[in-house]
Amino acid sequence: MKRILQFLLSFLSLALGCVSCLTEVEVGGCNNAVVRFEYMADGAEDCFAEYISAVDYYIYDEQGSLVIASRLDKKNLEHFQGFKLRLPRAGTYQVVCWGNIGRQNMASATETLAGARVCNREVASGSLPGSNDPLYLGSTAFTLADVDGRKETVLRFHAAHITFKPYIVFAGQTVVQDTDCPYEVKAGMFPAEMSFEGEAAGEETLFMPSMDAFPERNMYGGVCELPLFGEDTPAVVMVFDCKSGKKLAEVSLQKYMAEHGIHLAGKEEIVIEMLISISGTNVTIKLPVWEEDSIFPA
Known part of the structure; x- marks a missing residue:
């Protein structure tokens, strides 16, 4: 009976822990990296949502190799103006974010930070370009001291057009x-x-x-x-x-x-x-x- 009771208590503890973690993931608690975006334009207040409708973000390790890449659309950004995730290991990371890459531009050779580029699609196809997208660029570096810790930072965008x-x-x-x-x-x-x-x-x-x-x-x-x-x-x-x-x-x-x-x-x-x-x-x-x-x- 005592063994059964210990088993039930252990199971209950594990279940509560999982529920807690799931709840925290929803609000970013179990994620060890949280990056918030801002764009000030030419003023003193954040006006990110007025100018940027999508973000492609790239995270590189200390050697400049790509760790994670993803895209946030308008709906994602309305839910949270940034991103939350769990990095696989402690270390120093470089985050690069491009705003509004769409019909005119594309990212290429993103496997390494040194070789990564944003190019014009029409030029890549051998045509004379009509325009770029209204691009915005932001970058930041941070150190995650402990994989079970948590690092929060703010990434500010600047116009790239x-x-x-x-x-x-x-x-x-x-x-x-x-x-x-x-x-x-x-x-x-x-x-x-x-x-x-x-x-x-x-x-x-x-x-x-x-x-x-x-x-x-x-x-x-x-x-x-x-x-x-x-x-x-x-x-x-x-x-x-x-x-x-x-x-x-x-x-x-x-x-x-x-x-x-x-x-x-x-x-x-x-x-x-x-x-x-x-x-x-x-x-x-x-x-x-x-x-x-x-x-x-x-």
Whole structure:
């Protein structure tokens, strides 16, 4: 009888322990690593959910070898803005997170931190890219002293893109919905890849944003997410006639930003707008000024 009682008590203790652990896993208690995300944009408050809808995270060990990789979608991030997991052993880990990898970009060679890249899908297929995704990058390192312990840390994201918005208006033409723009805008050269440290990698390429019709403003407009660059960039923006292939104009991005007081240093959410006006063979490029009550192109 005593032996049976001891068995029942042992079983009950084990069962309660399992229930406790399951409950803690649900809230992260049995996980030994908890990473919370934040993104401040250009303010003082977290606005992660406003800008980032999915996160791909990669955890590397001290040798730079991949330990765990996974993706969190919008529903996951609404439940918990970060991730909780149990790492297999104590040690120092490097966490790299990319926000918003989607239709335009993909991660490759992620088995090692040194070789991992984010590249443009169109470039990888041999095409001229229209845009990157609006990428965000965050990384942090932490040491888990004991596999049965617990380490919590905050990972802050930073913008890994610059938004370029070109607009085209031309004399003597009426823009009709769903019509093709007779002109092309190309910007470059820019790196086709980024390392997991956020550095330029791979070959350089031009970007050619898709130009959509905006009949309400009688213009065409496009949105192109470019890789990060500095105010001293050698990149240019060029305008071409689609029918003849002739280059109509070229402007230095460095000169354009300097002339219009566009500064990049210390900023996260950067948008560079450019209004291209075409009249015959005359092309003027300037910063657009919109009326407050007007309908802004996308």
